[in-house]
Amino acid sequence: MQDFSEFIAEKYLQQVETDYINLSPGLTLLQNLISTIQGTIDIYQTKSDRHLEEFISIAGVGLATSQIGSAVILAEIPKNQNPLTYQIQIFALSLFIGLIFAALTYILLRSLRR
Template identity: 45%
Template sequence: MNTRKVDLKELQQSLVNSLTIFSAYDNYIRRWEEQENTIKTNLKNYEKRLGTIGDKMGSDRTDFKFMENFSIFATEKYVGQVEADNRSLSGGLRLLENAIQTIKGISEIERAKSDRALNVTIAAAGVGIATSGVAASVYAGQIKPPQNPIDAKVVFGLSMGVGFVLSVLSAIVLIAIGKKWR
């Protein structure tokens, strides 16, 4: 099993490259389809002209057997070949499309992992800030107006220290819970 870490930048570059290839490939297939339609249209027009020539000369198409043979040959050779090539090329286009969808899916998974890590950090910081605010408020509520036994700088430092310790602890707990649920 490959345990190589997936790099989001690499995935994005692969996606850009794949989309570029997909666009070119799709363009070539569309041109191929246009050629197929052109050949079919020209063959229909050719057959109509054979009929018109036969009508004006007072004979039917069988009198122009060599011209009729060309129409049959072109239909079998060119139209059949173009249709077969188009079918085989279209299969490759679907494979490329599936590869692009896979890369997009992996990219979204990696982005979700990154977002989850950010959410853990924000939650831990929020717990720490809330705790330090509560500690400072509780201490401030217990101070009697004429006396202040502890300096404000010490209270600030203690509340920040308590907040930091609880931030780290909450981050550890959130990470442990996240690993348990995976």
């Protein structure tokens, strides 16, 4: 049984070594292909992350300026106006202020990226 085991081990060891020599170039090519694909994926992920960060920045600036604008204007309600009408006007004005600052932030971020 021992002789048979040594004979089989020697036979298959040669076959494994031959297969390794024949398949190694293909393995190197596959590793290079995988590295290239991973690099491409990383580039797209970075671009996606940058766009998300820009969107969050723009939305944050718009919301913050809108809130600040409405808080400043609503600090004192005039006595001669209907409070509900005045609040609706202030809401529309604060949205407009927020949109203006969001647009300015968008333009600023685009110009800084170039």
